[in-house]
Amino acid sequence: MDTKFKKLIEEALKLIKPISPIEIQKNIEDYYIIDVREPDEVSISGKVKGALNIPKGVIETDRKLDKEVKADQLIVVYCESGNRAALAGKCLMDAGYTNIYNLGGFKDWVKDGATPSPLSDPRARRPPFPSPLSSPSPLSLPLPLSAFPPSPLWPSWP
16 A cells, blocks of 8 residues: 555544444444445445435535535545545535544444444435446447548548
8 A cells, every 4th residue: 555645644634533334233324424445345235224425536526415404414435445435525614514533334233233224225325427337338348440420630430
């Protein structure tokens, strides 16, 4: 891992307070829980019950959450290991959110006996482009060169 990136993760882990799955389960309805993994990851393993899937890249781009989320709302972020969650949490902190906690990895949630919930939340946000890991649509398959008309820049095809 690149040392600059590793340093960014270490700084983010220091800023974002850790929280245990047991502590969240006591009052789960008080937390706005965000799974920052990619949708393909979530579809394989499931997610924390009630969590929204907002990938880290979307958080880094938007730097804001839904309008109903107040700046002092209790927010929990998690990913597979806790590193992306810390980076996403730092982005949210930079955007003005003040009560951000890092659950760590989804595996910690399952390890502590919590039942995962499948990705079925219609509020789950997706990136504006398809994931390279998702199955290709018929339109995304490579087209043969014959599908394109000749161009003045490319007068003849090989």
